[in-house]
Amino acid sequence: MSDQHIDPAGNTQQFRAFAQRNEQEIAPKKRSAVLPIIAIVLGIAIVGVVAYLLLK
Template sequence: MSDQHIDPAGNTQQFRAFAQRQEQEAAAAPKKSPLVPILAVAVAIVIIGVAAFLLLR
């Protein structure tokens, strides 16, 4: 007896192709460098330090 159940999610092969395409696109995306946030924090610390020095002088 064959199973007459139809996959409600659609074609499994199409889903696998979609999932693989998403993984490949994610792998091809350039990696973001943490340099920008680190520089932003460093600049903020310097600005706060200079402001504190000027106010307490």
């Protein structure tokens, strides 16, 4: 009896769809990590400017 299971890795179109889907899912995760860092840096800068103006 032959094996009825077809390996999806053997199909180039399915592999390309899989690879493109993963790249699209990873990209937003990288961008979302940058926003909190920018917010923290801006917060520190604002606190520094306010402290400088108050102590001047």
